[in-house]
Amino acid sequence: MCADTPEYKDTLNLPKTDFPMRAGLPKREPGWLDRWNQIDVYGKLRQKAADGSRQPFTLHDGPPYANGHLHIGHALNKTIKDMIVRSHQMMGFDARYVPGWDCHGLPIEWKIEEQYRKKGKNKDEVDVVDFRQECRAFADSWVDIQRDEFKRLGITGNWDKPYLTMDFHAEAVIAEEFMKFLMNGTLYQGSKPVMWSPVEKxxxxxxxxxxxxxxxxxxxxxxxxxxxxxxxxxxxxxxxxxxxxxxxxxxxxxxxxxxxxxxxxxxxxxxxxxxxxxxxxxxxxxxxxxxxxxxxxxxxxxxxxxxxxxxxxxxxxxxxxxxxxxxxxxxxxxxxxxxxxxxxxxxxxxxxxxxxxxxxxxxxxxxxxxxxxxxxxxxxxxxxxxxxxxxxxxxxxxxxxxxxxxxxxxxxxxxxxxxxxxxxxxxxxxxxxxxxxxxxxxxxTPQWFASVDREVGDGQDEMGKTIRERALNSIDQLVKWWPQTGRNRLYSMIESRPDWVLSRQRAWGVPLTCFIKKDTLPTAPDFLLRDPAVNARIVEAFDAEGADAWYAEGAKERFIGDAANADEYEQVFDVLDVWFDSGSTHSFVLRDREDGTEDGIADVYMEGTDQHRGWFHSSLLQACGTKGRAPYRNVVTHGFTLDEKGNKMSKSLGNTIVPEKVVQQYGADILRLWVAQTDYTADQRIGPEILKGTADSYRRLRNTMRFMLGSLADFTEADRVDPADMPELEQWVLHRLAELDHQVRKGYQSFDFNGVWQAVFNFATVDLSSFYFDIRKDVLYCDGNTDRAKAARTVLDILFHRLTTWLAPVLVFTMEEVWLERFPGDESSVHLVDIPETPADWLNEPLAAKWAQVRQARRVVTAALEVQRTDKVIGASLEAAPVVHVREDDMREALKSVSFDDICITSGISLTGDPMPAEAFRLPEVEGVGVVFEKAEGEKCQRCWKILPDVGQHAHPATCSRCNDALG
The missing domain is CATH 3.90.740.10 (Valyl/Leucyl/Isoleucyl-tRNA synthetase, editing domain)
Known part of the structure; x- marks a missing residue:
């Protein structure tokens, strides 16, 4: 620039934003968690649906076990669940999520026994209620720890009121559900070989x-x-x-x-x-x-x-x-x-x-x-x-x-x-x-069983008369499986399974609340005491006092009451299989809670593939015995997490990935993005190199969002342009948005987060950053307040609202940061808004077909210029004004209609239908287009850097006509 040429940099409309390039997620995410808690985002979403305007959507949480820190499988599982809940909320549902914990059973009992052994203490000498209280306290402590660990991952839900299988009401309902088997004739005591642990007895x-x-x-x-x-x-x-x-x-x-x-x-x-x-x-x-x-x-x-x-x-x-x-x-x-x-x-x-x-x-x-x-x-x-x-x-x-x-x-x-x-x-x-x-x-050994082939005497025969029939018919007629292989696996298991062993010879759990007649064969009609009044007394006591009431002195006489002579009966002290506990959760969570469902059926159960023989399985059997059908409408299954080499994670191999460590190094959003990038329906891999790649994808997306924020800094409603008045390039972006909106919604509805992420990420990095933004930077920076610049900013505003809401279920912290950068406020949050509806008339297939041709031709031009840049013939594409030979008339006319030099970011371009000379640059995959390199003629505009013949001929020194007009 000459010494007497003015400094034009300050006259450009360059992006302005405080949004940092470096995310600093590990340090900043806890602040957003505190903010969400303070403004009660989850509560506000429930209030939003209080008028009944939103259709309920309920994912029922398969309860993790309350006995240790989270592992990577927990993080995968809970993050997928969170994406399901958040995406459905933002698509217009009232998406509720009640987290829960499995609190009874041998793992916790085993931990307390280990503590006893270290102290030289004999479990059998401890009062059973005291022992159970120690188990309860142990589980309770781990619930608090795991809750904080889950919340740190950005998981939304009713954390203040989770469900616990050891809550008094839960224990009462589990007993009540068990007694339905007692009353409907499917419960029996049998002596048959079972898998028995001599270590755990x-x-x-x-x-x-x-x-x-x-x-x-x-x-x-x-x-x-x-x-x-x-x-x-x-x-x-x-x-x-x-x-x-x-x-x-x-x-x-x-x-x-x-x-x-x-x-x-x-x-x-x-x-x-x-x-x-x-x-x-x-x-x-x-x-x-x-x-x-x-x-x-x-x-x-x-x-x-x-x-x-x-x-x-x-x-x-x-x-x-x-x-x-x-x-x-x-x-x-x-x-x-x-x-x-x-x-x-x-x-x-x-x-x-x-x-x-x-x-x-x-x-x-x-x-x-x-x-x-x-x-x-x-x-x-x-x-x-x-x-x-x-x-x-x-x-x-x-x-x-x-x-x-x-x-x-x-x-x-x-x-x-x-x-x-x-x-x-x-x-x-x-x-x-x-x-x-x-x-x-x-x-x-004598055990208690639920028969899967006896007729269930409850009159709920729509799906069949036996538990097995009901389960198999539910699998095929009532449930959608994601992926479909889950159906085949569970169906074959149910088809061939034996009767359900309900009893465990342990202390920490819900007891089998039944009484058996002394000196009576198990096959006798009066072997079991079946009395509704007895059952009601048990449920009432458990609701008030918990299942410990079963072990209190005089419990047998209290519960039997005047229904029979208590001396003629023995009280059963086996406890229920913990899978019966978790299989019953639909009753005390979905049926009994205000944030449950009207029919006690969940829209989604989502767990790992091992739960086809676990929670999916036990919930199905339990509900078919008490409700007559499956307790879920959709079953989503994820695979196992392996290390980068495809090996199972093991502490002995030293290849475990701990969620807490990932969060400390990268932030929870990177871990969530890893989940979104995987095909969770199969086994997925994680490790240092994979996480580095995930972080790189995150940085690329962050740059896209930063560019939009900077370019929208001065945008106002007065700048908004109607889509019909926009240039073709902007209309093409809106067409792509309409296509993508359909793809995103369909992906979220079918729990395909990998598909959603890939579609949005490719759009953001290829269609936007590498194409649309690359082209429109010149207009946004140099045009001033022209209609073309206003149209571009309007599209950026539309893009902003779609990208932030599309990605909010995945990158919960980052999209909140992006949103607050533009819409600060005490009550503001991206998680309180829905994905905007996208007008169907934005779809324009003829325009899309035309611009597909434009982009093909552009590829040839940019590749040709890259050769010249590599050979150091030019330093930037604006130094070029190539001649582009286009064989097909329709493509040539399309290119003439769209300012093809701006599309290719050159100072000029000549389009011709003349035969291509031998030296013309070609791409094999784009037939009929050849490029002959020519340098741009003229002087360099000191404001927009285009090389044009008219530079220096206007009022403002060393500018082109466009920049001269922009300067006024």
Missing amino acids: TALAEAEIEYHDHKSHTIWVPFSFAAASGDLAEARVVIWTTTPWTIPSNKAVAYNDKVAYGLYRVDATEEESWTKPGDLYIFADTLAEDALGKSRVTEFTRVRDVATSEFDGAILKHPFNGIDGAEGYWDYEVPMIDGDHVTDDAGTGFVHTAPSHGADDYECFVKRNWLDRMTHNVGEESEFLPHVPFFAGLRVLDHKGKEGKANNAVIAKLVEAGGIIARGRVTHSYPHSWRSKAPIIFRN
């Missing part, structure tokens, strides 16, 4: 089980025939098992009609073998060679086929039959039975059947009505009971879950009795308690 549900590799004993055990004709009289049927300790409880041997069997003779053996030449054994043909090899048989002969008809009615002897010192304990008949569960994939083709210790075994006996043949040989610590010869007191697993002495003792006794031909070890997947991490056993 309680039955476990499938949802409380995880599978780990476990090394087990393997043994091959021959059973002699008690009576048989021909060569079978000397033969023995061989079974294979990985649980030697169950042999004393054997009651049958199973085979399968579809398996081919053969009679095999031992011809030669190694020197040390538990077989001898001439021995005859029966195996499945596909397994004989392997089994005989394990028995150290070196030569054998297949004598003949053995038809399964020969097993029909056959009776075997137990391996301990006739053994000295057993006083005939095992001298009973062992029938051969057919079973579909028998395969010839491994083992011998025969299955040792102990109905007290296996699900398939038990079902075989149920089918034959042989339940009177069940054994009760193993106690709650996995110890053989006193009546079992040889093994009394020996444990399968010790108090830490390590192998006890039972297996080796049984194997040794089999060797002594000649009842074993081979042994070994195998590593296989085996069920463990997910709390103690110790192996479990299957153990026959």
Whole structure:
């Protein structure tokens, strides 16, 4: 600039904003949390719907367990829920969210017992009510901690009044819901094998089980025939098992009609073998060679086929039959039975059947009505009971879950009795308690069950007469699944599941509030006391005093009252499975609270995929037993969180990501943005590099918002331009907004936050920052108060309101910051407004098609200029005035109609239909467009920096005509 040329910088309309480039989220977010609390944003939203103008929308919170700090799975889960609630609120619903906690059960009880053990204190010597109070206090302390941790993530909800399964009213309703099963005929006491934790001394549900590799004993055990004709009289049927300790409880041997069997003779053996030449054994043909090899048989002969008809009615002897010192304990008949569960994939083709210790075994006996043949040989610590010869007191697993002495003792006794031909070890997947991490056993024990196949006597038969029918019909007819694979998973589980084990032999929980008649069989009609007045007294007491009332002195007499002679009844002290607690939450949250739902049904349940066997599952069963249908309309499922390499997170591997650490380093909005960027329906990954990428995306978006704020600093309603009067470029932006508004709403309605984020982010960074803003900076900075500048600012205002509200459910803190930068005020908040309605007439497909051509041609020009910039021929695109050859007439006419030089940010441009010269720059993907580089002619305007022939010919020195007019 010449010395006598005025300084024109101050005459430009440059962006003005205090919105910082650096977010400083970790330090600033707590201030916004305090502000939301002070102005009571959640309460104001509820007041907004008080007139009934907004349709209620309720996401029912699956309760986390109140026993530890949050992990990354908690953060993912609660953030998705928050996005669902916030997005529906901003789409016009009254979106309520009541956070809740699961407070009863073994994990908390286990923690208190651990404290006792450290102090050398015996739990059994502590008064049960005192023990329960310690559990209550422990849970309460963690509720407070987790609540603050959830709030720090920006989760909105009724935090002052959450639901707790240990609240007195909740305990009363859980008991009331249980007694509905008592009254409708689905509750029964049965003796069947259940998954039992010897460490925790309680039955476990499938949802409380995880599978780990476990090394087990393997043994091959021959059973002699008690009576048989021909060569079978000397033969023995061989079974294979990985649980030697169950042999004393054997009651049958199973085979399968579809398996081919053969009679095999031992011809030669190694020197040390538990077989001898001439021995005859029966195996499945596909397994004989392997089994005989394990028995150290070196030569054998297949004598003949053995038809399964020969097993029909056959009776075997137990391996301990006739053994000295057993006083005939095992001298009973062992029938051969057919079973579909028998395969010839491994083992011998025969299955040792102990109905007290296996699900398939038990079902075989149920089918034959042989339940009177069940054994009760193993106690709650996995110890053989006193009546079992040889093994009394020996444990399968010790108090830490390590192998006890039972297996080796049984194997040794089999060797002594000649009842074993081979042994070994195998590593296989085996069920463990997910709390103690110790192996479990299957153990026959009296438990309380809810039948899934008995008719429910409540008259609510629209979805079916049994719990299973109601559940399966609800899955298909009443519920939408996101993703649909969730339907398939839960349906198959419900279709094949056994009856629900409701009882746990613990202390911290809601008791099974029922009474059983003394000296009466469980199958007798009067075994259970069913009396509405008794039930009502229990509910009333629990509501006032909590479930501890069940354990008070004289409770039995108090509750039974005059309904029966209390001396004739026993009080049940088992507690309910905690999945029954959480499965009942729909009753005391959705049904009973003012912020619940009219019909007690939630619009959405949203949890991880493990909850198909957990909360989704138990809620469905519980509600089908008491309401006759599913308690939800939509079920949304997320996957598990893995590290950056796709490995499961583990403290031992050192690859865990703690939400608190992420918040301290980046801020909660970055963690929330990570959630939005993932496809949560599958397993997702997180780690330092992924979070860096997330932070980079955040910075790019923040720059977009900062540009809008700066450009809107002086915008007033007087500047607003009607869309019909806007230039085509602005009308094209409005068209894109209309398209995007539909996409955003559809995405939020279908819980697709990844789709919403990608669409909005790409629009903000590609359509806006790299295209529209890039083009319109010149107009906004240099035009002054022209109609074109007013139209651009009007579009920026429209963009501002859409982008802030579209993204507020995701970036709750940042969009609040953006909003308050423009609309400060004591009561102002982006979270108190809705997404603006977008006029349908903004859609303009012909205009969009035209501008698609313009953008294609622009790509060729900018790519051609980039080559010149790289070669240092020019420093900026305004130094160019290229010649653009356009083959197609319609594209050429489109470019002529839109100030194509401004679109390409050049000082001039020449459009021609002449054939492209050989040196013309082309892009392979854009046919029919070529660019020949030419430098702009003229002088550089010292205000807008365009190079034009008329610069210096106006009143204001060194300006072009446009800048001269803008300066007045």
